Amino acid sequence: MTLSSWSTSSVEEVASTGLGIRFFQLYVYKNRNVVEQLVRRAERAGFKAIALTVDTPRLGRRESDIKNRFTFPPNLTLKNFEGLDLGKMDEANDSGLASYVTGQIDRTLSWKDVQWVQTITKMPILVEGVLTGEDGQG
Template structure:
């Protein structure tokens, strides 16, 4: 039986090294582009070293949708979980004290200038 293809989000609660150690398979890395390009470079290099075969660039995040279920359920990332790919990086800490913590964190870190427009006329 083949191992199949797996996509791992930059914001997963397992990091690229942990996932790569689970055995064979084709793995893609879903990349959210941070304002700090140094963070982006580090994430891509780690994914490459871990054997990931493609990068799926996510550009829609600067326009986060209204997450009705998260609002209704007052979703907060549980304290025993973290965005594991960022544990080794020196980043702004996510506010876990309210239900908008993850949304606020994302809004503050993500490069909002990304778009599908080509050229310099953004």
């Protein structure tokens, strides 16, 4: 299974549920220290690979989230970010989660960033979000 770094369950919680092959879906954040901390936690928890999401810098316009002013219910949090300096989601903002995402993700993502992630982990890295040859250029 692949656990999103934006999950409401932490890597440690998921790892404690039993045996299984787990991958960790990772976004590249502006704050590279956050990226390193997330990768280290996934490694310690026994995850087997990083699914590096590379298409988020061009986040789609999520009309239903905007229309419904989507935010997390008060009893749910992004568990993998507890204790990390990523700022707070602005629940008053009409675009909620989408706006928060756009503010955290490094929009200048390039192949150099994939190479950098390779230097901070021994886990295999799967590049997720490349659908065509054009997607992989740049």
